[in-house]
Amino acid sequence: MVPTMSTRSTAAITFDVHNLSARRGGRTIFENLSFSLKDGSALMVTGPNGSGKSTLLRILVGLLRSEAGTITLTPEDTTEICYAGHRDGLKGGLSVLENLIFWSRLYGAEQDAVNQAVNRMALDTVLEMPADMLSAGWRRRAGLARLALGSASIWILDEPYTALDAENVDRIDSLLNEHVTAGGVVVLATHQAPGFTPNHKINMADYPAKTPEVEW
C-alpha cells in the first residue's frame, strides 16, 4: 500500500517566469529565460555544467536575485515552495529521526507525517543513527524525505538523483510523480532522465548570454 501524501492546498497554482536573466561574478549566465507552469506539471532543467541550472533554481526560491525578468507566483505565497539543494541540510550531530522531527515541526506538519516520510524513503533502519555517520546515498534519502513532510505545492530540486542507486531513484520518481498527479508542481535540474515524463523541458544551453561582455 502506498502511504497517502499529506493534504495539499487545492488552489490553482500558476508559476510564471518571464525573460529571466542572471549574472554571477560579473558574468551573465543566462538571458531571456521564460516558462509558465500550472498545477500538475513538471519542469526538467538540463544543460552542461556551469550553464546556470543551480543559479536558476536558487533564483526561483528567492536565495539569489535575478539580473532582470519577473517571477510571478499565484497564490502569492512563498511558503508554497520547498527547496532541496546540493547539500542535504541534515545536522550531522542529530539522528535522522531528530532531523526529520525538527523539519516537520518547522513546516507545521502533523506528527504522522514523519512516519509517512520514513516509510516513503525506507529510512527505518537508520532512524537512530547520527546523520554524519550515513553514506552519501542515505543522506540524500534522509534529506529528500523532507519533501514528504511539508505541504508545499511547488518542489524545486537540484540534482535529486545524485548518489542514489536504481531502487532509490525509483522511490524519488514515484514521490515526484505522485506529487504532480496530486496537482503539485515540480522543477528539477538533473543530468539523468527521470522515470516519469516531465511535461516541460528547458535546456539551459538555449539561453546563452547575448549581451557582449565588458573586457577587463
Place this chain on the structure above:
Amino acid sequence: MKSFLTLIGRDLRLSIKHRADTIMVAGFFAITVILFPFGIGPEPGVLERVGAGILWVTALLACLLSLDHLFSDDEHDGTLDLLLTAPVAPTTVVAAKITAHWLTTGLPLTLLAPILGVALQMPSESTAPMILALLIGTPTLSLIGAVGAALTLGARRRGVLLPLVILPLYIPVLIFGVGAIDTSGMGFDAGGLFAVLGGFLLMAAALCPWAAAVALRLASE
C-alpha cells in the same frame, strides 16, 4: 512563536551533542580570568580595582569564540538555505539562533562570574550587581555578535575579521557594564548605569535580528 521554540530546541539539542564547544568557552573564560591574579600579583586593592574590567573583557572574548560558528555550521551543511526558504521569517530564525547562543554562552558565563570574582578579590557586595550586569549585558553581546557573524559569513579569514567588526561595537556595553559593577561595589546607587545597559539590550533586540537577517540574505547570494 512555535517555530521560534522549535529552532531554539534544535540548537540546544545540538549544543548538548557537541557539549565540548560550550565547555570550552566556559573553560576559556575561567582560565583566562584566573591568569590575571598570577600575572598581576596578590597585592590587596589592585585586583579588586580591575576585577570588573577583567571579567567583562574576558567575557567579550569568550563570546567571540563561539560566534564564529553561529551561522557557518548551518551554512556549511546547507541548512541555512533551507531555513531561508522555509515558511519561517528569517528574523525569527536569527532571533532563535541568538537566543540559543546566549543560553549556551552568556548564561554559563554569568553563572561562573561570581565564583571567579572571588579569585579576583572582588568585594562580596558587588556579586549581585555583577550577576545583574552580565545578565543584561551578555544578551546584547550575542545580539550584536550575530550581526557580525552574518556579515562575515563566507568571508576569507573570518576568524580575524569578526573581532575587528564586532569588538568596537562592544565598547559601550563594556563601559557601562564595568561602571555598573564598580559603582555598586563602592556602595553607590548604580540604577542609572543598569538602565543604560537595559537600553542597549532593548535597542539591540529591536535592530540586530533584523540586520543579521538582511546580512544573511546577502551572504547566501
